[in-house]
Amino acid sequence: MSQFRQKRIEWFKEKNKNRARLLIGCADQPGIVSSVSTFLFEQGANIVESSQYTTDPEGGMFFLRIEFEIDNLESREGEIEEAFTQIAERFSMDWRISYAYHIKKMAIFVSKEEHCLLELLWEWQAGELMADISLVISNHEVMRDTVESLQIPYYYTPVTKETKQEVEQRHLDLLEEQEIDLIVLARYMQILSPNFVSKHPNQIINIHHSFLPAFVGAKPYDRAYERGVKLIGATSHYVTDDLDEGPIIEQDVERVNHKDKADDLKRIGRHIERSVLARAVKWHLQDRVIVHGNKTIVFE
Amino acid sequence: MSQFRQKRIEWFKEKNKNRARLLIGCADQPGIVSSVSTFLFEQGANIVESSQYTTDPEGGMFFLRIEFEIDNLESREGEIEEAFTQIAERFSMDWRISYAYHIKKMAIFVSKEEHCLLELLWEWQAGELMADISLVISNHEVMRDTVESLQIPYYYTPVTKETKQEVEQRHLDLLEEQEIDLIVLARYMQILSPNFVSKHPNQIINIHHSFLPAFVGAKPYDRAYERGVKLIGATSHYVTDDLDEGPIIEQDVERVNHKDKADDLKRIGRHIERSVLARAVKWHLQDRVIVHGNKTIVFE
Amino acid sequence: MSQFRQKRIEWFKEKNKNRARLLIGCADQPGIVSSVSTFLFEQGANIVESSQYTTDPEGGMFFLRIEFEIDNLESREGEIEEAFTQIAERFSMDWRISYAYHIKKMAIFVSKEEHCLLELLWEWQAGELMADISLVISNHEVMRDTVESLQIPYYYTPVTKETKQEVEQRHLDLLEEQEIDLIVLARYMQILSPNFVSKHPNQIINIHHSFLPAFVGAKPYDRAYERGVKLIGATSHYVTDDLDEGPIIEQDVERVNHKDKADDLKRIGRHIERSVLARAVKWHLQDRVIVHGNKTIVFE
Amino acid sequence: MSQFRQKRIEWFKEKNKNRARLLIGCADQPGIVSSVSTFLFEQGANIVESSQYTTDPEGGMFFLRIEFEIDNLESREGEIEEAFTQIAERFSMDWRISYAYHIKKMAIFVSKEEHCLLELLWEWQAGELMADISLVISNHEVMRDTVESLQIPYYYTPVTKETKQEVEQRHLDLLEEQEIDLIVLARYMQILSPNFVSKHPNQIINIHHSFLPAFVGAKPYDRAYERGVKLIGATSHYVTDDLDEGPIIEQDVERVNHKDKADDLKRIGRHIERSVLARAVKWHLQDRVIVHGNKTIVFE
Numbered sequence A, B, C, D: 001m002s003q004f005r006q007k008r009i010e011w012f013k014e015k016n017k018n019r020a021r022l023l024i025g026c027a028d029q030p031g032i033v034s035s036v037s038t039f040l041f042e043q044g045a046n047i048v049e050s051s052q053y054t055t056d057p058e059g060g061m062f063f064l065r066i067e068f069e070i071d072n073l074e075s076r077e078g079e080i081e082e083a084f085t086q087i088a089e090r091f092s093m094d095w096r097i098s099y100a101y102h103i104k105k106m107a108i109f110v111s112k113e114e115h116c117l118l119e120l121l122w123e124w125q126a127g128e129l130m131a132d133i134s135l136v137i138s139n140h141e142v143m144r145d146t147v148e149s150l151q152i153p154y155y156y157t158p159v160t161k162e163t164k165q166e167v168e169q170r171h172l173d174l175l176e177e178q179e180i181d182l183i184v185l186a187r188y189m190q191i192l193s194p195n196f197v198s199k200h201p202n203q204i205i206n207i208h209h210s211f212l213p214a215f216v217g218a219k220p221y222d223r224a225y226e227r228g229v230k231l232i233g234a235t236s237h238y239v240t241d242d243l244d245e246g247p248i249i250e251q252d253v254e255r256v257n258h259k260d261k262a263d264d265l266k267r268i269g270r271h272i273e274r275s276v277l278a279r280a281v282k283w284h285l286q287d288r289v290i291v292h293g294n295k296t297i298v299f300e
Helices: A003-015 A032-042 A073-090 A115-125 A144-149 A164-177 A194-198 A220-227 A262-285 B003-015 B032-042 B073-090 B115-125 B144-149 B164-177 B194-198 B220-227 B262-285 C003-015 C032-042 C073-090 C115-125 C144-149 C164-177 C194-198 C220-227 C262-285 D003-015 D032-042 D073-090 D115-125 D144-149 D164-177 D194-198 D220-227 D262-285
Strands: A019-027 A046-054 A061-069 A094-099 A104-110 A131-138 A154-156 A182-185 A204-208 A231-238 A248-255 A289-292 A295-298 B019-027 B046-054 B061-069 B094-099 B104-110 B131-138 B154-156 B182-185 B204-208 B231-238 B248-255 B289-292 B295-298 C019-027 C046-054 C061-069 C094-099 C104-110 C131-138 C154-156 C182-185 C204-208 C231-238 C248-255 C289-292 C295-298 D019-027 D046-054 D061-069 D094-099 D104-110 D131-138 D154-156 D182-185 D204-208 D231-238 D248-255 D289-292 D295-298
Touching: A003 A131, A019 A032, A019 A073, A019 A289, A032 A046, A032 A061, A032 A073, A032 C032, A046 C046, A061 A289, A073 A094, A104 A115, A104 A262, A115 A131, A115 A144, A115 A262, A115 D115, A131 A164, A144 A154, A164 A194, A182 A262, A204 A262, A220 A262, A231 A262, A231 B248, A248 A262, A248 A295, A248 B231, A262 A289, B003 B131, B019 B032, B019 B073, B019 B289, B032 B046, B032 B061, B032 B073, B032 D032, B046 D046, B061 B289, B073 B094, B104 B115, B104 B262, B115 B131, B115 B144, B115 B262, B115 C115, B131 B164, B144 B154, B164 B194, B182 B262, B204 B262, B220 B262, B231 B262, B248 B262, B248 B295, B262 B289, C003 C131, C019 C032, C019 C073, C019 C289, C032 C046, C032 C061, C032 C073, C061 C289, C073 C094, C104 C115, C104 C262, C115 C131, C115 C144, C115 C262, C131 C164, C144 C154, C164 C194, C182 C262, C204 C262, C220 C262, C231 C262, C231 D248, C248 C262, C248 C295, C248 D231, C262 C289, D003 D131, D019 D032, D019 D073, D019 D289, D032 D046, D032 D061, D032 D073, D061 D289, D073 D094, D104 D115, D104 D262, D115 D131, D115 D144, D115 D262, D131 D164, D144 D154, D164 D194, D182 D262, D204 D262, D220 D262, D231 D262, D248 D262, D248 D295, D262 D289
Parallel strands: A104 A131, A104 A182, A131 A154, A182 A204, B104 B131, B104 B182, B131 B154, B182 B204, C104 C131, C104 C182, C131 C154, C182 C204, D104 D131, D104 D182, D131 D154, D182 D204
Antiparallel strands: A019 A061, A019 A094, A046 A061, A204 A231, A231 A248, A289 A295, B019 B061, B019 B094, B046 B061, B204 B231, B231 B248, B289 B295, C019 C061, C019 C094, C046 C061, C204 C231, C231 C248, C289 C295, D019 D061, D019 D094, D046 D061, D204 D231, D231 D248, D289 D295
């Protein structure tokens, strides 16, 4: 790995030393918070942030995210997880501990439009996105220089109808080799196959250039222009097999008016897209997004 | 007419004395503004506000709205319109002069939800909506006291499948008798027939409780909740035969999150609906909205 | 008490039966959440919502708000509070339990501008503000009919320089007699004396018609117009002895432009003021606002 | 000049061929629009966009911006201006024609914070800012590589108390040599002397990192944090001798809450600053901003 990227990651690790997030989902029932917080207290944890949500106070699902610090956490991971298993079993919890110093490995897919990629790279350099951007994959060459100047590997993999399946397999191999945790589609204009999607559940974040569910599918700005809407938007969501139907993480809009042509909508939309995608990626990296059914709980 | 309403209208007339708006649409061509502004200058007009828009500088449509004042305008209406006909013919204009002191007559249709009606009544009392609210029609009795306390006639016309056609005819008769210029559907939960709509082209404003074209049709908040959107919206539009497909006048949104149930969305949405509808009605009353195809030009 | 108000309050009580909010502030230290949640578990509480905040993970202040339900809570208040005292003492907590079925008694002060009062009355009728609006006090008569039509007592107390002190004493007496919990200044254009303020710490909410700290003091819209700002705002805050310097609860803004005169700013501002004040009052009534120094923590 | 910049500018010139903006300010009086539009018609102009504003319909100031195209405009500049002088004299107009193909020369001043500069460079590459970025001046070296990679000259001029005057003179010389039309302070943390400012009236755009007039002066985010505001903002304005008191061009805000520390405000603020500054610079380059007294008219 290059020195620049390496340094970045070392810095992220240092900043997140001893820090982890406990994520829990289970049927709501008395005593959960009491048990979990007593457990963390006994482990010597310092709770940094805690958020919880019950879908329905009368018999719904309960979700909890606790960010905490424990001295020498790295050497105690196994012991803590084992100890927690007892509690988890008692409440039939779906749970995991995400160690913040295990920096998530992220792949970015991009086509020709650069604004979303540039925003992600910028936020990464500014320390806002604490990930290891392990590689950028594109069906075009345009962004190579920018990406490589940050010493991030750039894979140019052009796609045709004939090679689509083969290229996708190459992508899957790359992602597996690199042990990628998160795939970000930063205006990648190729549809992923169900096979690809099924291998990365709730690990692929897309930015759609409309306020979903308005303008599902192709050319949303042209259709927004045709419809004469007075606001345009962007939506970041997890990718599922149903095009543009996955769980929504974040959305935003900007005001437009009759003077704005389709090209103006595209230009204005770029500003919305890049900030909406960056927020969604940041929240995912911080384990703030929980998928429940086809919706997300975002512990901002 | 009651004294309160009468006084209101007298005040609106006084405030708009000598004031009119010239509205023009025609093929873009050299010399239009020159001719029109020279004409107004020669008529002694004082131009208060002027807005124009060309759909396409290369051979598009040209739209112009000029708000002006002319001394003793009421007595000169015929003369001015006749004189303008020459210019209008030269440029094949679609045009009209809207005299601001001819206070528009407005009917409000409402069902059980009161927030949009209340907002309109409030803005009317505050002098923001310079209309004669000539009547309120409802398929429920709930708003009678509020409406009648302002001395506005309230027509309770319950609707069943069997009586729908007959009731609509009664509405049409009422609107004709009262010479209504604008019909506002302030959360009126009945679908108008094509016959009704065709009699009032670009004269019926509806508020739809979603960010169109998302959630066209019934129960938009429930569907927004199901979809897990992060923003909810409202849309005011002119009514056409295609449900929720008419020209959009105004839209707005508010942020929501995973904690908000469908009922919370409805509650938050009420705030958006009432302000979006009130803005659209105000702009219409001020002749700021021009319908072009299925879109609006709003000279805010 | 009148029947209408009485019914409203009975309904609020019924909706909040068995519901309370535990509010805690203390030095951050290990074991708080564990102790508190174990306590609530042992009392048979069903936790509806829980929010916490630490000003600084390294030795700051810790704040907690837990909304919960306990069967037959009304009859168990004393017992529960006594039991909690032990925990509170161990952690040197500043704490209270606010029982949601003890409907807060609220007084509204208003001058001539009616929009904020109307919004509060409206939200109250809609069930959004679960308070007993026990009285409205005004130095003008204009709102009497509206207020009395809802069977809320209206006190007209004109103020002159000479009578100011005497009138304020009458207000204090009224508030004491009526056991008022919250005073809302809904565009009340009189400055309260330090004596008055000191008797109601963090119990007086004001709406200031600017985006504080811009335009502290009189005539903020005129000064905003003079300065040529491109956004105007409103701020709701607790009243302290320093004019417009108390802890801010909520703020919002709207876009304006060069065409907007001071009167337009006032008109646009009314929409911001009423929603900002209504949100602040709602949060206060739900015990979501904690004052810490000169700032607020709002557990939205 | 380098090839990259040269190509960019050639492209801007080509896109703006034959295009100009006529800008007029004068006492409001009958016949202005008639005369001006007749003049443009006779010159064979195609009007692309026209905006006007009267400060007060009763005897105020009148401002007009007309964007137009005339064939072979470059060769006819002198002739047209001479012909227009007659009209200008009749109405005592303050006027100018800004030829869009005369690409404005822009200097950017920056210190250590890079986000505003990056945004400007990005928008420039995307074709949104049609200027010749002729040079970047900084009291730090950090941005050299980024700037020079776009073949824009980078001047590193460190400043100390002793050298301040001398350095400023060097800047003035550079700006004069390069015939700079617009100076953008993209988070340049040095105060300009009255001498410097007076040489570039309404030609220096600054970004202030607060919602002016709140938090005039140093460390606005720290002070916003201390005050506990619920929204933070940024303001772009023309620089005058009164610190942070010049005519405001654009402002915007973002929501924050009690969890956001001063550092979070800075981070969130960067997003506001960069977009607010970019919009102001774009409007200035398109001659959409007219300074009137200490305010701006922005013909968006």
